[in-house]
Amino acid sequence: MIQMRELRKDFTVRVKAGRFRRKKRTVAAVDGVSLTIEPGEMVGYIGPNGAGKSTTLKMLTGVLTPSSGEVSVCGLTPVPQRTRLALRIGVVFGQRSQLWWDLPLGESFRLLRHIYRVPAADHEARLRRCRSLLDMDEFLDTPVRQLSLGQRMRGELTAALLHGPEVLFLDEPTIGLDVVSKQAVRSFLAELGATGDVTLVLTTHDLADIERLCERLVVIDHGRVVHDGTIEALHARYSSRRSLVVDLERPLPEGFELPGATLVAVTAERHRATFALESTGAGAAVAGLVAAVPVRDLSLVEPDIEDVVAKLYRTTDAP
Numbered sequence: 439m440i441q442m443r444e445l446r447k448d449f450t451v452r453v454k455a456g457r458f459r460r461k462k463r464t465v466a467a468v469d470g471v472s473l474t475i476e477p478g479e480m481v482g483y484i485g486p487n488g489a490g491k492s493t494t495l496k497m498l499t500g501v502l503t504p505s506s507g508e509v510s511v512c513g514l515t516p517v518p519q520r521t522r523l524a525l526r527i528g529v530v531f532g533q534r535s536q537l538w539w540d541l542p543l544g545e546s547f548r549l550l551r552h553i554y555r556v557p558a559a560d561h562e563a564r565l566r567r568c569r570s571l572l573d574m575d576e577f578l579d580t581p582v583r584q585l586s587l588g589q590r591m592r593g594e595l596t597a598a599l600l601h602g603p604e605v606l607f608l609d610e611p612t613i614g615l616d617v618v619s620k621q622a623v624r625s626f627l628a629e630l631g632a633t634g635d636v637t638l639v640l641t642t643h644d645l646a647d648i649e650r651l652c653e654r655l656v657v658i659d660h661g662r663v664v665h666d667g668t669i670e671a672l673h674a675r676y677s678s679r680r681s682l683v684v685d686l687e688r689p690l691p692e693g694f695e696l697p698g699a700t701l702v703a704v705t706a707e708r709h710r711a712t713f714a715l716e717s718t719g720a721g722a723a724v725a726g727l728v729a730a731v732p733v734r735d736l737s738l739v740e741p742d743i744e745d746v747v748a749k750l751y752r753t754t755d756a757p
Protein backbone atom coordinates (compact mmCIF):
# COMPACT_ATOMS: atom_id res chain seq x y z
CA MET A 439 0.00 0.00 0.00
CA ILE A 440 2.88 2.34 0.90
CA GLN A 441 6.48 1.91 -0.16
CA MET A 442 9.48 4.08 0.57
CA ARG A 443 12.94 3.21 -0.70
CA GLU A 444 15.89 5.25 0.55
CA LEU A 445 13.59 8.25 0.70
CA ARG A 446 15.38 11.50 1.39
CA LYS A 447 14.53 15.16 1.75
CA ASP A 448 17.19 17.83 2.11
CA PHE A 449 16.44 21.43 2.98
CA THR A 450 18.85 24.25 2.38
CA VAL A 451 18.93 26.65 5.29
CA ARG A 452 20.95 29.82 5.82
CA VAL A 453 22.94 29.90 9.02
CA LYS A 454 24.90 32.74 10.60
CA ALA A 455 28.63 32.71 9.80
CA GLY A 456 30.09 35.72 11.58
CA ARG A 457 28.43 39.08 12.19
CA PHE A 458 27.08 39.87 8.75
CA ARG A 459 27.65 36.76 6.75
CA ARG A 460 25.30 33.85 6.30
CA LYS A 461 26.18 30.61 4.63
CA LYS A 462 24.08 27.83 3.20
CA ARG A 463 23.81 24.56 5.00
CA THR A 464 21.97 21.41 3.98
CA VAL A 465 19.73 19.73 6.53
CA ALA A 466 18.71 16.13 5.85
CA ALA A 467 15.17 16.21 7.26
CA VAL A 468 14.54 12.65 6.03
CA ASP A 469 17.73 10.69 5.56
CA GLY A 470 17.19 7.44 3.66
CA VAL A 471 13.94 5.98 5.01
CA SER A 472 12.89 2.58 3.64
CA LEU A 473 9.54 1.21 4.80
CA THR A 474 6.75 -0.94 3.46
CA ILE A 475 3.27 -0.61 4.94
CA GLU A 476 0.71 -3.26 4.05
CA PRO A 477 -3.02 -2.64 3.49
CA GLY A 478 -4.98 -2.41 6.75
CA GLU A 479 -1.95 -1.76 8.97
CA MET A 480 -2.12 0.86 11.72
CA VAL A 481 1.30 2.41 12.03
CA GLY A 482 2.46 4.94 14.60
CA TYR A 483 5.24 7.16 13.27
CA ILE A 484 6.93 8.86 16.19
CA GLY A 485 10.11 10.73 17.01
CA PRO A 486 11.38 13.78 18.89
CA ASN A 487 10.81 17.33 17.60
CA GLY A 488 12.45 17.90 14.25
CA ALA A 489 12.96 14.16 13.62
CA GLY A 490 11.42 14.29 10.14
CA LYS A 491 7.89 12.97 10.73
CA SER A 492 5.92 15.76 9.06
CA THR A 493 8.38 15.92 6.19
CA THR A 494 7.84 12.19 5.56
CA LEU A 495 4.05 12.61 5.62
CA LYS A 496 4.31 15.56 3.24
CA MET A 497 6.26 13.42 0.76
CA LEU A 498 3.72 10.60 1.12
CA THR A 499 0.81 12.93 0.42
CA GLY A 500 2.40 14.74 -2.52
CA VAL A 501 2.98 18.08 -0.77
CA LEU A 502 6.78 17.86 -0.97
CA THR A 503 9.00 16.41 -3.70
CA PRO A 504 11.65 14.01 -2.36
CA SER A 505 15.29 14.96 -2.94
CA SER A 506 16.03 11.33 -3.80
CA GLY A 507 14.70 7.83 -3.32
CA GLU A 508 11.37 6.33 -4.25
CA VAL A 509 7.90 6.63 -2.81
CA SER A 510 4.66 5.03 -3.82
CA VAL A 511 1.22 5.22 -2.18
CA CYS A 512 -1.68 3.12 -3.53
CA GLY A 513 0.57 2.34 -6.50
CA LEU A 514 0.89 6.07 -7.36
CA THR A 515 3.83 8.44 -7.18
CA PRO A 516 2.56 11.21 -4.88
CA VAL A 517 3.76 14.48 -6.46
CA PRO A 518 3.19 13.85 -10.19
CA GLN A 519 -0.01 11.89 -9.52
CA ARG A 520 -1.28 14.10 -6.72
CA THR A 521 -4.80 14.60 -8.07
CA ARG A 522 -5.41 10.88 -8.53
CA LEU A 523 -3.85 10.21 -5.16
CA ALA A 524 -6.15 12.71 -3.45
CA LEU A 525 -9.12 10.50 -4.34
CA ARG A 526 -7.53 7.50 -2.64
CA ILE A 527 -6.15 9.03 0.57
CA GLY A 528 -7.46 11.10 3.47
CA VAL A 529 -5.30 13.61 5.27
CA VAL A 530 -5.69 15.27 8.66
CA PHE A 531 -2.92 17.73 9.40
CA GLY A 532 -3.58 19.58 12.64
CA GLN A 533 -2.56 22.98 11.32
CA ARG A 534 -4.31 22.83 7.96
CA SER A 535 -8.06 22.60 7.71
CA GLN A 536 -10.06 21.08 4.86
CA LEU A 537 -13.22 22.76 6.10
CA TRP A 538 -14.73 26.09 5.07
CA TRP A 539 -14.25 28.47 7.95
CA ASP A 540 -17.44 30.52 7.46
CA LEU A 541 -19.77 27.68 6.55
CA PRO A 542 -21.66 25.41 8.92
CA LEU A 543 -19.85 22.09 9.31
CA GLY A 544 -22.61 20.19 7.51
CA GLU A 545 -22.25 22.52 4.48
CA SER A 546 -18.54 21.72 4.29
CA PHE A 547 -19.40 18.03 4.12
CA ARG A 548 -21.91 18.69 1.31
CA LEU A 549 -19.30 20.63 -0.67
CA LEU A 550 -16.76 17.86 -0.23
CA ARG A 551 -19.26 15.36 -1.63
CA HIS A 552 -19.46 17.42 -4.83
CA ILE A 553 -15.71 18.01 -5.07
CA TYR A 554 -14.97 14.30 -4.74
CA ARG A 555 -18.08 13.32 -6.72
CA VAL A 556 -19.17 10.80 -4.12
CA PRO A 557 -22.45 8.99 -4.92
CA ALA A 558 -25.20 10.31 -2.63
CA ALA A 559 -25.89 6.93 -1.00
CA ASP A 560 -22.20 6.36 -0.14
CA HIS A 561 -21.90 9.89 1.22
CA GLU A 562 -25.00 9.47 3.37
CA ALA A 563 -23.86 6.13 4.78
CA ARG A 564 -20.36 7.40 5.65
CA LEU A 565 -21.67 10.61 7.14
CA ARG A 566 -24.24 8.78 9.24
CA ARG A 567 -21.54 6.52 10.66
CA CYS A 568 -19.21 9.43 11.48
CA ARG A 569 -22.04 11.48 12.99
CA SER A 570 -23.00 8.76 15.40
CA LEU A 571 -19.48 7.53 16.27
CA LEU A 572 -18.11 11.05 16.70
CA ASP A 573 -21.21 12.52 18.31
CA MET A 574 -21.47 15.43 15.88
CA ASP A 575 -25.19 16.10 15.66
CA GLU A 576 -25.10 19.00 18.11
CA PHE A 577 -22.72 21.12 16.08
CA LEU A 578 -23.42 20.23 12.43
CA ASP A 579 -25.11 23.61 11.91
CA THR A 580 -22.37 25.62 13.62
CA PRO A 581 -19.93 27.61 11.43
CA VAL A 582 -16.53 25.94 11.54
CA ARG A 583 -14.86 29.04 12.95
CA GLN A 584 -17.03 28.77 16.08
CA LEU A 585 -16.22 25.13 16.79
CA SER A 586 -14.02 24.08 19.69
CA LEU A 587 -10.75 22.35 18.80
CA GLY A 588 -12.21 18.95 19.72
CA GLN A 589 -15.34 19.54 17.64
CA ARG A 590 -13.28 20.74 14.70
CA MET A 591 -11.01 17.69 14.87
CA ARG A 592 -14.08 15.44 14.68
CA GLY A 593 -15.17 17.43 11.65
CA GLU A 594 -11.73 17.14 10.06
CA LEU A 595 -11.73 13.36 10.53
CA THR A 596 -15.13 13.09 8.91
CA ALA A 597 -14.09 15.36 6.04
CA ALA A 598 -11.04 13.16 5.44
CA LEU A 599 -13.14 10.00 5.27
CA LEU A 600 -16.23 10.98 3.29
CA HIS A 601 -14.74 9.98 -0.07
CA GLY A 602 -13.85 6.50 1.27
CA PRO A 603 -10.02 6.70 1.22
CA GLU A 604 -7.83 3.58 1.34
CA VAL A 605 -5.16 5.30 3.44
CA LEU A 606 -5.60 7.87 6.18
CA PHE A 607 -2.64 10.05 7.18
CA LEU A 608 -2.98 11.82 10.51
CA ASP A 609 -0.47 14.34 11.83
CA GLU A 610 -0.98 14.77 15.59
CA PRO A 611 -4.70 13.96 15.61
CA THR A 612 -5.14 14.42 19.38
CA ILE A 613 -2.85 17.39 20.03
CA GLY A 614 -4.46 20.02 22.24
CA LEU A 615 -7.69 18.07 22.73
CA ASP A 616 -9.40 17.68 26.11
CA VAL A 617 -9.64 14.21 27.64
CA VAL A 618 -13.16 13.51 26.36
CA SER A 619 -12.42 14.55 22.77
CA LYS A 620 -9.17 12.56 22.85
CA GLN A 621 -11.06 9.45 23.88
CA ALA A 622 -13.70 10.06 21.22
CA VAL A 623 -11.07 10.43 18.48
CA ARG A 624 -9.10 7.40 19.68
CA SER A 625 -12.16 5.15 19.91
CA PHE A 626 -13.26 6.27 16.48
CA LEU A 627 -9.86 5.54 14.94
CA ALA A 628 -9.65 2.18 16.74
CA GLU A 629 -13.01 1.21 15.30
CA LEU A 630 -12.00 2.40 11.85
CA GLY A 631 -8.75 0.45 12.02
CA ALA A 632 -10.50 -2.69 13.23
CA THR A 633 -12.52 -2.84 10.00
CA GLY A 634 -9.24 -3.39 8.13
CA ASP A 635 -10.58 -1.28 5.24
CA VAL A 636 -8.28 1.67 5.86
CA THR A 637 -4.52 1.80 6.29
CA LEU A 638 -3.68 4.26 9.01
CA VAL A 639 -0.44 6.19 9.47
CA LEU A 640 -0.29 8.62 12.36
CA THR A 641 2.32 10.83 13.95
CA THR A 642 1.88 11.80 17.56
CA HIS A 643 3.69 12.96 20.66
CA ASP A 644 1.01 11.34 22.80
CA LEU A 645 2.13 7.78 23.29
CA ALA A 646 -1.29 6.78 24.63
CA ASP A 647 -2.48 7.18 21.01
CA ILE A 648 0.07 4.62 19.95
CA GLU A 649 -0.73 2.20 22.76
CA ARG A 650 -4.42 2.37 21.99
CA LEU A 651 -4.20 2.30 18.22
CA CYS A 652 -1.03 0.95 16.69
CA GLU A 653 0.30 -2.56 16.39
CA ARG A 654 3.38 -1.28 14.66
CA LEU A 655 5.60 1.50 15.85
CA VAL A 656 8.15 3.22 13.63
CA VAL A 657 10.51 5.54 15.47
CA ILE A 658 12.46 8.11 13.49
CA ASP A 659 15.27 10.31 14.74
CA HIS A 660 17.53 12.67 12.77
CA GLY A 661 15.65 11.54 9.65
CA ARG A 662 16.47 7.84 10.11
CA VAL A 663 14.40 4.89 11.27
CA VAL A 664 15.72 3.75 14.65
CA HIS A 665 12.98 1.25 15.50
CA ASP A 666 10.40 -0.61 13.47
CA GLY A 667 8.29 -3.21 15.25
CA THR A 668 5.68 -3.83 17.89
CA ILE A 669 5.54 -2.02 21.22
CA GLU A 670 6.39 -5.37 22.84
CA ALA A 671 9.55 -5.58 20.71
CA LEU A 672 10.52 -2.13 21.93
CA HIS A 673 10.03 -3.19 25.55
CA ALA A 674 12.07 -6.34 24.91
CA ARG A 675 14.85 -4.29 23.32
CA TYR A 676 15.18 -2.16 26.44
CA SER A 677 14.49 -5.08 28.79
CA SER A 678 11.65 -3.10 30.30
CA ARG A 679 9.74 -5.57 32.43
CA ARG A 680 6.44 -5.78 34.21
CA SER A 681 6.54 -5.13 37.93
CA LEU A 682 4.82 -6.86 40.79
CA VAL A 683 3.97 -4.36 43.52
CA VAL A 684 2.90 -5.82 46.89
CA ASP A 685 1.78 -4.32 50.18
CA LEU A 686 2.65 -6.65 53.06
CA GLU A 687 1.32 -7.10 56.58
CA ARG A 688 4.88 -6.85 57.93
CA PRO A 689 8.33 -6.00 56.53
CA LEU A 690 9.87 -8.28 53.93
CA PRO A 691 12.32 -10.69 55.65
CA GLU A 692 16.01 -9.76 55.28
CA GLY A 693 17.58 -11.33 52.17
CA PHE A 694 14.17 -12.44 50.81
CA GLU A 695 14.41 -13.95 47.35
CA LEU A 696 11.54 -14.58 44.96
CA PRO A 697 12.11 -17.05 42.10
CA GLY A 698 11.29 -15.46 38.70
CA ALA A 699 11.64 -11.89 39.99
CA THR A 700 14.18 -9.35 41.22
CA LEU A 701 13.53 -7.08 44.18
CA VAL A 702 14.00 -3.48 42.98
CA ALA A 703 12.50 -1.30 45.74
CA VAL A 704 11.19 -1.43 49.30
CA THR A 705 9.35 1.36 51.11
CA ALA A 706 8.44 1.51 54.79
CA GLU A 707 4.96 2.80 54.01
CA ARG A 708 2.58 -0.18 53.85
CA HIS A 709 5.73 -2.37 53.77
CA ARG A 710 5.58 -2.04 50.00
CA ALA A 711 7.96 -4.10 47.85
CA THR A 712 8.41 -3.86 44.08
CA PHE A 713 9.76 -6.78 42.05
CA ALA A 714 10.76 -6.72 38.37
CA LEU A 715 9.34 -9.86 36.77
CA GLU A 716 11.23 -12.20 34.47
CA SER A 717 9.55 -12.77 31.12
CA THR A 718 8.34 -16.22 32.28
CA GLY A 719 5.05 -14.83 33.62
CA ALA A 720 3.68 -13.60 36.91
CA GLY A 721 1.90 -16.73 38.17
CA ALA A 722 4.85 -18.51 39.79
CA ALA A 723 6.18 -15.30 41.38
CA VAL A 724 2.78 -14.40 42.85
CA ALA A 725 2.27 -17.95 44.18
CA GLY A 726 5.79 -17.99 45.70
CA LEU A 727 5.23 -14.64 47.35
CA VAL A 728 1.81 -15.44 48.81
CA ALA A 729 3.15 -18.73 50.21
CA ALA A 730 6.12 -17.00 51.87
CA VAL A 731 4.77 -13.72 53.30
CA PRO A 732 1.37 -12.31 54.35
CA VAL A 733 0.21 -10.14 51.43
CA ARG A 734 -2.33 -7.36 51.98
CA ASP A 735 -2.60 -6.05 48.43
CA LEU A 736 -0.97 -6.77 45.10
CA SER A 737 -0.85 -5.28 41.59
CA LEU A 738 0.91 -5.90 38.30
CA VAL A 739 2.27 -2.79 36.61
CA GLU A 740 2.96 -2.75 32.88
CA PRO A 741 6.21 -1.07 31.75
CA ASP A 742 5.69 2.57 30.84
CA ILE A 743 6.05 3.23 27.14
CA GLU A 744 7.02 6.87 27.86
CA ASP A 745 10.11 5.66 29.72
CA VAL A 746 11.11 3.25 26.99
CA VAL A 747 10.70 5.82 24.23
CA ALA A 748 12.65 8.40 26.26
CA LYS A 749 15.48 5.86 26.53
CA LEU A 750 15.34 5.25 22.80
CA TYR A 751 15.50 8.98 22.00
CA ARG A 752 18.45 9.41 24.37
CA THR A 753 20.44 6.55 22.86
CA THR A 754 19.94 7.88 19.33
CA ASP A 755 20.72 11.46 20.27
CA ALA A 756 24.01 11.63 18.39
CA PRO A 757 23.78 13.56 15.10
Ligand SMILES: Nc1ncnc2c1ncn2[C@@H]1O[C@H](COP(=O)(O)OP(=O)(O)OP(=O)(O)O)[C@@H](O)[C@H]1O
Nearest residue numbers: 449451465467485486487488489490491492493494
Ligand atom coordinates in the same frame (compact mmCIF):
# COMPACT_ATOMS: atom_id res chain seq x y z
N1 LIG B 1 10.56 24.07 4.88
C1 LIG B 1 11.65 23.80 5.60
N2 LIG B 1 12.79 24.51 5.40
C2 LIG B 1 13.91 24.23 6.10
N3 LIG B 1 13.98 23.25 7.04
C3 LIG B 1 12.88 22.53 7.30
C4 LIG B 1 11.65 22.76 6.60
N4 LIG B 1 10.71 21.88 7.06
C5 LIG B 1 11.33 21.14 8.01
N5 LIG B 1 12.62 21.53 8.15
C6 LIG B 1 13.62 20.93 9.05
O1 LIG B 1 13.63 19.52 8.82
C7 LIG B 1 13.74 18.83 10.05
C8 LIG B 1 12.55 17.86 10.22
O2 LIG B 1 11.36 18.62 10.37
P1 LIG B 1 9.92 17.96 10.53
O3 LIG B 1 8.94 19.07 10.59
O4 LIG B 1 9.73 16.92 9.49
O5 LIG B 1 10.06 17.25 11.95
P2 LIG B 1 8.95 16.60 12.88
O6 LIG B 1 9.49 15.26 13.27
O7 LIG B 1 7.64 16.63 12.19
O8 LIG B 1 8.98 17.57 14.12
P3 LIG B 1 7.82 18.02 15.17
O9 LIG B 1 7.59 16.85 16.06
O10 LIG B 1 8.47 19.15 15.89
O11 LIG B 1 6.63 18.41 14.35
C9 LIG B 1 13.86 19.86 11.14
O12 LIG B 1 15.23 20.08 11.38
C10 LIG B 1 13.22 21.09 10.51
O13 LIG B 1 13.77 22.28 11.05
